[in-house]
Every structure is written in structure tokens, then in C-alpha cells.
Amino acid sequence: MNFQSIKKFTTMDKNIDLKDIITFLDNSLIAVYGEPDFVVIKHLRDPENVDEFTLDWINPLKPDKQKIAETSKAKVIIADKEVVFSETLKNQEKVLLIVDNPKLAIAKVGNEFFVERPTPGIHPSAIVHPDAQIGENVFIGANSVIENCIIGDDTIIDTNVHIYSTVIIGKYCSVKSGAVLGGMGFGFEKDENGNLFRFPQIGNLFIGDYVEIGANTCIDRGALSDTVIGDHCKINNLCHIAHNNKIGKNVVITEHVVIAGSNIIEDDVWIAPNASIRGWLTIGKGATVGMGAVVVKDIPAGETWVGNPARKLEK
Amino acid sequence: MNFQSIKKFTTMDKNIDLKDIITFLDNSLIAVYGEPDFVVIKHLRDPENVDEFTLDWINPLKPDKQKIAETSKAKVIIADKEVVFSETLKNQEKVLLIVDNPKLAIAKVGNEFFVERPTPGIHPSAIVHPDAQIGENVFIGANSVIENCIIGDDTIIDTNVHIYSTVIIGKYCSVKSGAVLGGMGFGFEKDENGNLFRFPQIGNLFIGDYVEIGANTCIDRGALSDTVIGDHCKINNLCHIAHNNKIGKNVVITEHVVIAGSNIIEDDVWIAPNASIRGWLTIGKGATVGMGAVVVKDIPAGETWVGNPARKLEK
Amino acid sequence: MNFQSIKKFTTMDKNIDLKDIITFLDNSLIAVYGEPDFVVIKHLRDPENVDEFTLDWINPLKPDKQKIAETSKAKVIIADKEVVFSETLKNQEKVLLIVDNPKLAIAKVGNEFFVERPTPGIHPSAIVHPDAQIGENVFIGANSVIENCIIGDDTIIDTNVHIYSTVIIGKYCSVKSGAVLGGMGFGFEKDENGNLFRFPQIGNLFIGDYVEIGANTCIDRGALSDTVIGDHCKINNLCHIAHNNKIGKNVVITEHVVIAGSNIIEDDVWIAPNASIRGWLTIGKGATVGMGAVVVKDIPAGETWVGNPARKLEK
Numbered sequence: 030m031n032f033q034s035i036k037k038f039t040t041m042d043k044n045i046d047l048k049d050i051i052t053f054l055d056n057s058l059i060a061v062y063g064e065p066d067f068v069v070i071k072h073l074r075d076p077e078n079v080d081e082f083t084l085d086w087i088n089p090l091k092p093d094k095q096k097i098a099e100t101s102k103a104k105v106i107i108a109d110k111e112v113v114f115s116e117t118l119k120n121q122e123k124v125l126l127i128v129d130n131p132k133l134a135i136a137k138v139g140n141e142f143f144v145e146r147p148t149p150g151i152h153p154s155a156i157v158h159p160d161a162q163i164g165e166n167v168f169i170g171a172n173s174v175i176e177n178c179i180i181g182d183d184t185i186i187d188t189n190v191h192i193y194s195t196v197i198i199g200k201y202c203s204v205k206s207g208a209v210l211g212g213m214g215f216g217f218e219k220d221e222n223g224n225l226f227r228f229p230q231i232g233n234l235f236i237g238d239y240v241e242i243g244a245n246t247c248i249d250r251g252a253l254s255d256t257v258i259g260d261h262c263k264i265n266n267l268c269h270i271a272h273n274n275k276i277g278k279n280v281v282i283t284e285h286v287v288i289a290g291s292n293i294i295e296d297d298v299w300i301a302p303n304a305s306i307r308g309w310l311t312i313g314k315g316a317t318v319g320m321g322a323v324v325v326k327d328i329p330a331g332e333t334w335v336g337n338p339a340r341k342l343e344k
Numbered sequence: 345m346n347f348q349s350i351k352k353f354t355t356m357d358k359n360i361d362l363k364d365i366i367t368f369l370d371n372s373l374i375a376v377y378g379e380p381d382f383v384v385i386k387h388l389r390d391p392e393n394v395d396e397f398t399l400d401w402i403n404p405l406k407p408d409k410q411k412i413a414e415t416s417k418a419k420v421i422i423a424d425k426e427v428v429f430s431e432t433l434k435n436q437e438k439v440l441l442i443v444d445n446p447k448l449a450i451a452k453v454g455n456e457f458f459v460e461r462p463t464p465g466i467h468p469s470a471i472v473h474p475d476a477q478i479g480e481n482v483f484i485g486a487n488s489v490i491e492n493c494i495i496g497d498d499t500i501i502d503t504n505v506h507i508y509s510t511v512i513i514g515k516y517c518s519v520k521s522g523a524v525l526g527g528m529g530f531g532f533e534k535d536e537n538g539n540l541f542r543f544p545q546i547g548n549l550f551i552g553d554y555v556e557i558g559a560n561t562c563i564d565r566g567a568l569s570d571t572v573i574g575d576h577c578k579i580n581n582l583c584h585i586a587h588n589n590k591i592g593k594n595v596v597i598t599e600h601v602v603i604a605g606s607n608i609i610e611d612d613v614w615i616a617p618n619a620s621i622r623g624w625l626t627i628g629k630g631a632t633v634g635m636g637a638v639v640v641k642d643i644p645a646g647e648t649w650v651g652n653p654a655r656k657l658e659k
Numbered sequence: 660m661n662f663q664s665i666k667k668f669t670t671m672d673k674n675i676d677l678k679d680i681i682t683f684l685d686n687s688l689i690a691v692y693g694e695p696d697f698v699v700i701k702h703l704r705d706p707e708n709v710d711e712f713t714l715d716w717i718n719p720l721k722p723d724k725q726k727i728a729e730t731s732k733a734k735v736i737i738a739d740k741e742v743v744f745s746e747t748l749k750n751q752e753k754v755l756l757i758v759d760n761p762k763l764a765i766a767k768v769g770n771e772f773f774v775e776r777p778t779p780g781i782h783p784s785a786i787v788h789p790d791a792q793i794g795e796n797v798f799i800g801a802n803s804v805i806e807n808c809i810i811g812d813d814t815i816i817d818t819n820v821h822i823y824s825t826v827i828i829g830k831y832c833s834v835k836s837g838a839v840l841g842g843m844g845f846g847f848e849k850d851e852n853g854n855l856f857r858f859p860q861i862g863n864l865f866i867g868d869y870v871e872i873g874a875n876t877c878i879d880r881g882a883l884s885d886t887v888i889g890d891h892c893k894i895n896n897l898c899h900i901a902h903n904n905k906i907g908k909n910v911v912i913t914e915h916v917v918i919a920g921s922n923i924i925e926d927d928v929w930i931a932p933n934a935s936i937r938g939w940l941t942i943g944k945g946a947t948v949g950m951g952a953v954v955v956k957d958i959p960a961g962e963t964w965v966g967n968p969a970r971k972l973e974k
Contacts, residue, residue, distance in 0.1 A: 041825055041861055073861065075884035075903075132858075136848045139859025145824075154786060156469060156486045171786045171804045172819070174486045174503045174521075188804045188821040189487070189837070191503040191521040191559075194460075195356055206804075206821040206839045207504070207875065209521045209559040215580040215598060218451045224554065224576050225594065228447075229454025231356055231388065239854065244821075244839040244877045245522065245897075247559045247581040247599075254390035261854050265845040266877040266899050267560075269581050269599040269617075273390075279855065283845065284877075284899040285917045285935070287600045287617045289635075302899075302917045303935040303953070305600070305618040305636050320919075321935050321953035321967050323618070323636035337636050337652045337967045471784060471801045489801045489818045489836075504802070506818040506836040506874075509775075510671055522819070524836045524874040530895040530913060533766045539869065539891050540909065543762075544769025546671055546703060560837065562874045562896040562914075569705035582875075584896050584914040584932075588705075602915045602932045604950075620915070620933040620951050638933070638951035652951050652967045 042082075045070045045142050047105060047124065050084070053141055054126070054134060062114035063124035068104060073139050079103050086135040087112060098125070107131045107138075147185060164200065178211070181238065193250065199238035199260065207245040210234060214249040214256075214272025214290060228252060230272060237261070243268060243284065252290075259296070271308070295330065304339075357397075360385045360457050362420060362439065365399070368456055369441070369449060377429035378439035383419060388454050394418050401450040402427060413440070422446045422453075462500060479515065493526070496553065508565065514553035514575065522560040525549060529564040529571075529587025529605060543567060545587060552576070558583060558599065567605075574611070586623070610645065619654075672712075675700045675772050677735060677754065680714070683771055684756070684764060692744035693754035698734060703769050709733050716765040717742060728755070737761045737768075777815060794830065808841070811868065823880065829868035829890065837875040840864060844879040844886075844902025844920060858882060860902060867891070873898060873914065882920075889926070901938070925960065934969075 047068035051061060071082035079085050085103035087094050089111070098106050099117045105124045106112075114125050128134045149166040151157060157175040164182035169175060173190040180186065181200035190204050193211030204210065213230035220226055232251020236258045242248065243266035250256055251273045258270070259278035268286045270276070277296035282288070286300050289308035294300075298312050301320035306312065313330030322339040333342040362383040366376060386397035394400050400418035402409050404426070413421050414432045420439045421427075429440050443449045464481040466472060472490040479497035484490060488505040495501065496515035505519050508526030519525065528545035535541055547566020551573045557563065558581035565571055567587045573579075574593035583601045585591070592611035597603070601615050604623035609615075613627050616635035621627065628645030637654040648657040677698040681691060701712035709715050715733035717724050719741070728736050729747045735754045736742075744755050758764045779796040781787060787805045794812035799805060803820040810816065811830035820834050823841030834840065843860035850856055862881020866888045872878065873896035880886055881903045888900070889908035898916045900906070907926035912918070916930050919938035924930075928942050931950035936942065943960030952969040963972040 041863075073859065073883050075862075075882075078884070133848055133850070136856070136858045139861060140857070143861050144859050154469075154784075172487050172504070172802050187842075189504050189522070189802070189819050205842055207522055207560065207819070207837055209581070212502075212520055212559050212581070215558070215578070217578055217596075218448055220448070223594075225578055225596070226451070227455070227556070228451045229388065229459050231454060231458045232390075233356075241857070243845070244842050245560050245582070245837065245875050249581075252390075253388050254393070263845070263847060263855055266839070266842070266879075267582060267875070267897060271599065279853075281847075281855070284901065284919070285600070285915070289599070289617055302919055302937075303618070303933070307617075307635055320937055320955065321636070321951070325635065335968075338650075469784075487802050487819070504819050504837070522837055522875065524896070527817075527835055527874050527896070530873070530893070532893055532911075533763055535763070538909075540893055540911070541766070542770070542871070543766045544703065544774050546769060546773045547705075548671075560875050560897070564896075567705075568703050569708070582897060586914065600915070604914070604932055618933070622932075622950055636951070640950065653965075 041143065042071045043142060050138055050142065051126070053138065054128065057128050057130075057134060058126060059110060059129065060127040061124070062127070063119070063122065065105075065124050068124060070105060070142075073135065073143060084135070084138065086131045089131060098123075107134050158194070170206070176211075187244075193234075196234045196236070196250070198236045199240065201238055202236060202240045202242070204242045205244040205246070205266070208242050209245075209247045210236070210242070211250045212247060214252055216252050216272065216290070232256065232272065234258075237278070240264070246270075254291075265302075277314070356458065357386045358457060365453055365457065366441070368453065369443065372443050372445075372449060372452075373441060374425060374444065375442040376439070377442070378434070378437065380420075380439050383439060385420060385457075388450065388458060399450070399453065401446045404446060413438075422449050464498075473509070485521070491526075502559075508549075511549045511551070511565070513551045514555065516553055517551060517555045517557070519557045520559040520561070520581070523557050524560075524562045525551070525557070526565045527562060529567055531567050531587065531605070547571065547587065549573075552593070555579070561585075569606075580617075592629070671773065672701045673773060680768055680772065681756070683768065684758065687758050687760075687764060687767075688756060689740060689759065690757040691754070692757070693749070693752065695735075695754050698754060700735060700772075703765065703773060714765070714768065716761045719761060728753075737764050779813075788824070800836070806841075817874075823864075826864045826866070826880070828866045829870065831868055832866060832870045832872070834872045835874040835876070835896070838872050839875075839877045840866070840872070841880045842877060844882055846882050846902065846920070862886065862902065864888075867908070870894070876900075884921075895932075907944070 047065045070084045074083045083103040086107040089109045107126045147168040151169040152171040154171045155169045155173045158177040160177045162179040166183045169186045170188040176194035178196040184202040186204045188206040196211035211234045216228040217225040233255040234250045237260035239261045241263045246268040248270040249272045254273045261279045264282040265284040270288045271290040273291040276294040281299045283302045285303040287305040293311045295314040297315040300318040304318045304322040306324045311327045315331045316328045317333040319335030323337040324339045362380045385399045389398045398418040400416045400421045402423040404424045422441045462483040466484040467486040469486045470484045470488045473492040475492045477494040481498045484501045485503040491509035493511040499517040501519045503521040511526035526549045531543040532540040548570040549565045552575035554576045556578045561583040563585040564587045569588045576594045579597040580599040585603045586605040588606040591609040596614045598617045600618040602620040608626045610629040612630040615633040619633045619637040621639045626642045630646045631643045632648040634650030638652040639654045677695045700714045704713045713733040716737040719739045737756045777798040781799040782801040784801045785799045785803045788807040790807045792809040796813045799816045800818040806824035808826040814832040816834045818836040826841035841864045846858040847855040863885045864880040867890035869891045871893045876898040878900040879902045884903045891909045894912040895914040900918045901920040903921040906924040911929045913932045915933040917935040923941045925944040927945040930948040934948045934952040936954045941957045945961045946958045947963040949965030953967040954969045
């Protein structure tokens with residue numbers, strides 16, 4: 030397949046008046062150099078594909094920022110104040126927007142002008158329990174099945190999601206396609222014949238505000254206790270979070286992470302892809318769990334653990 | 345989000361007459377102390393949240409069981425016979441139920457009185473092949489797609505499940521949301537130009553009785569042989585079981601386990617989260633595979649293997 | 660469950676005239692011995708279950724091929740030219756088909772005569788954006804949700820798949836059930852309060868021709884750049900491929916593989932189950948990544964790396 034030839038059919042281009050971007054950035058703008066009138070921005074692009082209509086930005090960590098600005102093909106550049114509006118830039122008729130944090134600025138502009146948000150509403154093919162409490166401005170995508178649960182305002186539920194009854198989800202959350210929330214946990218007892226049967230899984234699942242849950246991720250309800258996911262947690266695709274976990278705020282759980290039952294994960298923990306956490310452990314505030322780490326012991330706050338089995342990484 | 349404030353909206357509370365529980369426990373009850381008449385049980389809870397209306401239970405392994413009973417906030421407690429109906433318990437007007445195995449008793453009571461079973465039936469949004477053989481008392485959830493296969497009595501198929509044709513599932517099974525059963529295995533040949541194409545995957549997938557299959561788990565059909573999952577196997581979320589595996593009875597496969605093709609997994613094996621098994625191996629009866637283990641050799645019966653690559657764990 | 664007793668209900672048997680198979684194999688057939696007229700082939704089977712109506716084949720790597728042929732229960736056998744049409748075979752009235760590559764021949768016959776292809780068309784329960792560009796002979800299965808994207812000719816989209824807008828998929832691809840293609844990548848910035856919010860994920864996802872994508876696998880779109888999957892890549896179930904990855908041709912990505920963001924995976928790489936690749940790395944042409952490997956460095960072309968962390972495997 031020749032990707033280049035079909036790229037033109039799939040553009041996400043816009044026609045945005047630069048003045049609207051300047052208005053949006055408002056007081057995070059330190060200075061505007063050049064002539065911003067009648068300038069149109071069509072897209073954001075990675076450095077290799079910048080063109081005239083790109084809103085370009087310069088990473089403050091780069092050593093040769095002035096040169097990057099002066100060789101950029103873009104007409105408009107966001108940079109920090111170490112980039113000056115040189116004669117070269119002036120002669121190129123460029124527009125230079127100065128901010129403290131160019132990446133933050135480009136992220137905010139991108140989200141405001143280029144990211145399409147689904148219009149709030151419930152897709153006709155979604156199946157929502159009549160007693161479910163759905164907040165304002167909620168989007169529920171096609172074929173999702175929402176049992177008798179609570180969903181906060183401004184939350185987005187994508188496609189083919191299943192949310193079991195008595196799950197509580199906060200505001201401004203995003204649940205991606207195929208996620209399964211509030212299923213019964215994997216706890217079994219042996220009966221008199223030695224056969225396994227499920228221990229009752231009748232706790233709740235509480236999910237805070239501003240939480241993201243990745244595609245095909247599964248989070249189980251509590252057994253007799255509850256499963257809790259704190260505000261601002263970001264969870265990527267294909268994770269499993271078992272029953273009774275108590276996860277703090279601002280925890281980042283990347284793809285394919287396994288968190289077995291009844292752990293305490295404190296605020297600001299960062300868990301790298303494909304790590305496993307055994308169950309009944311405490312991962313202390315701000316700790317980092319490395320990629321593929323197999324965690325079988327408590328991790329003290331602030332430490333980084335890696336390996337199989339995971340051990341403290343000495344700097 | 346303040347979880348406490350909204351918890352009251354999501355109660356799974358019941359109003360159960362203690363006499364009904366006593367009748368249900370029947371001859372597993374060794375003794376009943378106190379006055380069980382007119383006592384109402386509303387919920388099961390973890391130890392930290394026990395209240396007056398909780399049916400509490402005391403883990404036989406705890407060293408201070410008598411004290412736990414005497415300080416429990418619950419009116420009704422299930423314990424083993426080492427807990428006695430002391431003057432303290434009597435004065436507290438508690439009811440003490442004595443059984444051999446308190447956890448087994450609480451599990452059975454929980455499943456009988458607190459776990460909601462879906463009413464048998466096929467959700468109108470499910471798509472079931474007209475020739476599929478669906479047993480009695482089967483539940484098929486919303487948006488599930490059932491091709492021309494056989495599903496035994498009393499089996500529960502949850503939401504968004506896809507079962508391909510010629511899959512055979514036994515009785516009293518549970519297939520959780522998003523599971524994909526009977527897909528074509530990942531076997532390829534190279535054609536004359538060196539390009540890969542799929543080797544035919546035309547074997548069956550047989551799943552026994554009392555098998556649980558987790559959410560978003562994938563089990564492939566056999567290639568020319570069959571894939572077989574024995575009775576009473578419990579498989580958790582997000583597992584991959586490849587073509588031609590022969591899995592015995594009572595095998596526990598926890599979350600995120602990968603079982604590549606053509607292995608023999610004997611009865612009573614226990615596989616911890618995120619373990620990988622290479623293919624063409626035999627895991628002997630009752631063996632244990634550790635969390636994150638990368639198994640590239642046969643494991644003899646009864647042994648425990650851990651690590652990457654997995655090696656025998658010496659006690 | 661007694662699997663044998665119900666197997667008869669689930670046969671995928673056909674009634675194929677051997678002459679049709681001979682015509683299909685055409686000039687890859689070196690010789691035909693015996694009498695092929697009026698011979699019926701009903702199935703392909705693994706060696707243990709071969710019967711009279713099986714089209715049997717003999718692996719060229721086996722040491723005792725002649726004996727395997729002479730003891731096979733099948734009437735018709737495909738073998739390489741080291742197997743001769745002995746007096747024994749003649750007396751057994753067998754038919755011997757000689758080819759250079761028996762496994763390739765059986766694979767092609769299997770795909771032609773035994774694998775059921777879905778009839779092209781869009782299932783009435785699928786939800787397809789009115790502006791989506793769907794090629795000829797495309798199959799889109801039940802409950803799949805196809806946003807405004809491009810799907811090439813002869814591609815099969817299975818059940819409960821979600822494809823976001825601006826995804827481009829080539830010809831002769833297969834996307835298995837529950838896959839999620841083109842979701843927003845997992846990239847976050849911190850706002851002024853230290854809370855994470857998503858960096859815009861507005862790049863494309865390009866998928867080449869003859870690509871297979873496994874069940875419940877997730878491939879994210881690019882952030883500002885694109886995610887690219889080359890022709891003839893084969894990706895198994897439950898994989899995560901993050902934003903901005905550039906994956907070459909003929910790359911095999913087995914089950915549960917995690918590829919974090921912005922890697923370059925060159926042609927002909929083979930990645931074993933449950934391996935993780937960190938992000939911003941280059942995996943050189945023809946390299947092999949071992950099962951459960953945790954890759955945190957570039958891998959040179961042609962090398963095999965294993966372990967946690969992954970290291971070069973010295974032969």
C-alpha cells in the first residue's frame with residue numbers, strides 16, 4: 030500500500046484564524062512578534078512534516094532553538110523566551126508566540142481546536158438501565174451496555190463498553206472502547222468435593238473524577254470491600270485491576286498492567302507497561318514500577334523497582 | 345469525588361430473615377447460640393465496615409478469634425467451634441452460628457442471598473445463529489454474537505461476547521463480557537513469495553462444565569486438532585489460550601496469562617498472573633507457575649516454577 | 660463433560676471430490692500415484708485422528724516418512740518425493756500426491772476447501788459512518804462500529820470491532836473481534852495544578868495490505884505523527900501498539916505483546932508472546948524478541964534478545 034497517495038483523503042485539517050488561537054492562549058502568552066492578522070492555521074504536525082500551515086512549537090529542552098525556529102517551514106511558531114524575533118525571522122515574515130511552556134500551550138491549543146469531542150448524548154444502540162443515574166453532558170457510545178450505575182457529568186463512555194450495576198463513575202472521565210467495569214472478581218473457594226466456586230463479589234467499584242480508562246481494560250468490583258480508583262488516575266489499554274484495590278490520586282497505570290487483588294497503590298505512583306503487582310501489597314506514594322516488573326513485595330514511597338522479581342533500582 | 349457521600353445511593357442491601365439463612369445452612373450448622381428470631385441481615389462486609397446488620401464471620405486462622413467475636417459490631421457471627429458463646433457475647437445479645445468452615449459458609453450464604461443471577465433468556469440485542477443449540481436456563485447478554493455452536497444448560501454468556509461456530513460449551517459455565525471464543529489460531533505458512541498466510545484453523549474448541557472465562561479473554565479453536573478446556577477450570581480476564589491446547593480439570597488460569605499453542609496443562613495446575621507458557625510443553629498435574637514466569641521447559645507435576653526464564657523454586 | 664459424545668454434532672466435514680483438489684494444486688503437483696477417481700475427502704485432521712476420509716500429509720522433517728505413509732489410515736496422502744509409491748501403498752489402494760512442500764500444499768487446500776469465508780457484506784447491526792470509504796468484497800461483522808475511515812477491498816472486519824475516524828486499512832486484511840483501532844494514544848501533560856491531561860492525539864493510523872489484527876488488540880493513532888503498520892504484518896490477540904510506532908513489513912507480533920510509543924520496528928522482525936518494547940527504540944530488520952523479553956535498548960538487525968531486561972542471546 031502506498032500510504033502517501035491516500036493520505037490526502039484523510040486529512041484532519043481545519044481552517045483556524047490565528048487570532049482565535051491568540052485569544053484562547055490569553056494571559057499565558059508573554060509576547061507576540063510579527064503580524065498575526067489574516068494568518069490561517071491548518072494543522073499540528075511532528076517536526077518532520079511541518080509545513081507553512083502548521084502551528085509549530087519548539088521544545089525548550091532542545092539546544093539549538095533559535096536555529097530550529099529560523100529553519101522551520103511553518104509561518105507560526107510557539108517558543109519560550111530564549112527564542113528571539115531575529116532579523117531572520119522578521120525577514121521570513123514569521124509570527125512568533127512566546128510562552129513559558131510551549132508544549133503545554135500546543136497541547137491546550139490542540140485540544141481546543143483540533144480534537145473532536147463527541148456530542149453529548151446516548152447512542153440509540155446503547156443499552157442503559159432505566160434506573161441508571163446519568164449526569165449532564167455525558168456521551169455513551171454505540172453498543173455500550175450500562176447497568177444500574179451512576180455516571181458523573183461530562184464523562185465519555187466509548188463503544189462496546191460494559192458497566193455492571195452499582196459502579197460509580199465521577200465527572201470528566203473517559204472510558205474507552207471494550208472496557209469492562211465492575212465485573213465479579215476472581216475469588217474462589219473449594220466446596221466439599223474440592224471443586225472451586227466463586228466467593229461472592231458484591232462490593233462496589235468507585236471511580237473518581239478525571240479518570241481515563243483504556244480500551245479493553247477490566248476493573249473488577251470489590252468482593253465484600255470496594256474497589257476504588259482515585260481522581261485523575263490515567264489507565265491505559267488492556268489492564269486488569271482486580272477486586273478490592275485502593276488506588277490513590279494521579280496514579281498512572283500504563284498498558285497491560287496487572288494489579289492483583291487488595292493492594293494499596295498510593296498517590297502519584299507510575300506503573301510501566303506489562304508490570305504485575307501480586308496482591309495484598311502497598312506501593313508507596315510516588316513510587317515507580319518498571320516495565321515488566323514482577324512486584325512481590327511492598328515498595329516504599331518514592332522508590333523505583335524493576336526486574337523479575339522486582340528489586341529496588343539503585344541510581 | 346467524595347465517595348462516602350454517594351455510597352448511600354448504591355447499596356446492595358437486602359432484608360433477609362436470619363431464620364432463612366439458618367435453614368439454608370442446614371446440616372453444615374454445628375450449633376446456634378442466642379436468639380435468632382426476628383433478626384434481619386442486610387449485608388456482608390469486610391471487617392473494617394461491619395455494622396449491626398452485617399452477617400460477620402471470623403477467619404479460623406486468626407489468633408484472637410474470641411476477642412474478634414466479642415468486639416464485632418455485628419449482631420450475628422459465623423465462627424468455628426473454637427469460639428464459645430461467652431457471657432460477653434450473651435450479654436451483647438449476639439447470635440453465634442458455629443460451622444466447620446466459616447469462609448465456606450459465608451461464601452455459600454453470599455451466593456444464595458446476595459449475588460444477583462441474571463434471569464435466563466436471550467437479550468433481544470444478542471445475535472444467535474438459528475442452528476445454535478442453546479441449553480435450558482441459559483442467559484445470553486446484550487450484543488453477544490453466538491454463531492452455530494452448542495451451549496449447555498445453566499450457562500451464562502455475558503455482554504459483547506463472540507462465540508464462533510462449532511464451539512462447544514458445557515453446563516454451568518460463565519463467559520464474561522468481551523470474551524472471544526473459537527477464533528482462528530495464529531498459525532502461518534510462507535507462500536512462494538515469502539509472505540505469510542494463515543494455516544487452516546478448522547479444529548473445534550471444547551469447553552467443559554463449570555468453567556469460568558474472564559472478560560476480554562480469547563481462546564482459539566484448534567488448527568487440525570482441537571482446543572480443550574476441562575471441567576471446573578477458572579480462567580480470569582485478558583488471557584490468551586492458543587490453538588490445540590489441552591487443558592485438564594480444575595486448572596486455575598489467572599489474569600493476563602498467555603498459553604501459546606499445543607501445550608498439555610494437566611489437572612489442578614495453578615498459573616499466576618502474567619505468566620507465559622511457550623508452546624508444545626507439558627505442565628504436570630498440580631504444578632504452580634509463578635507470576636510473570638516465562639516457561640520454556642516442561643514442568644514436572646507438583647513443582648513450582650518462577651522467573652524469566654522460569655526455573656524450579658527450591659523451598 | 661464427555662467431549663467425544665458430542666463431537667459428532669459439530670463436524671465441519673465436507674464432501675470434496677479428490678479430483679477438485681488435484682485440479683486446485685495444479686502445477687505444484689509433481690506426481691499423482693494410485694487411482695484418484697471417485698475418492699471423497701471429508702476433512703483434515705491432526706495425525707492422531709486421521710481416518711479413511713482424511714487428506715493426510717507427511718511433514719518432510721520426519722525421519723520415517725515412508726513408514727508414516729504406509730501406516731496412515733488415510734486413503735490419500737500428500738508427501739514430498741522422498742516418499743515412494745511402494746508395493747505396500749499400492750496394495751493398500753492408496754493415492755499418493757507428491758509436492759515439494761506438503762505443509763504448504765495442505766495449507767492451501769485447507770484454506771480453499773475447508774475454511775469458511777464470511778460472505779461479503781455489512782451486518783445490519785454494524786454501524787458504519789455514512790462517509791466511510793468501504794472497498795469491494797468487504798465483510799463487516801455484527802455490532803462493529805466503523806467511523807469515518809477507509810477500508811480496502813477484500814478486508815474482513817469481525818464482530819464488536821471499533822475503528823475510529825481517519826484510520827486507513829488496506830486490502831485483504833483481517834481484523835478480529837473486539838479490536839480497537841485508532842484510539843487516542845496515552846500521552847499526557849501536566850497542567851498548572853499538576854494534574855495530567857491528554858496531549859492531542861490527532862495523527863492517523865495506517866494499516867497496510869494483508870495485515871491480520873488479533874481479537875481485542877488495540878492500536879492507537881499517532882499523536883502529531885502517524886502510526887504505521889506495514890504490509891503482511893501479522894498481529895495476534897490482546898496486543899497493544901501505542902502511538903507513533905512505525906512497523907515495517909512482514910513483522911510478526913504474537914499475542915500479548917506491548918509496543919510502547921514511537922518505536923521503529925523494521926521488516927521481518929518476530930516478537931514472541933508477552934514481550935514489551937519500551938518506546939523510542941529501533942528493532943532492526945529480522946531481529947527476534949524472545950517470550951517475555953523486556954526490551955529497553957535498540958536491537959541490531961538479525962539478533963535475538965531475551966530476558967528481563969532483554970540481552971542478546973549468544974548462540
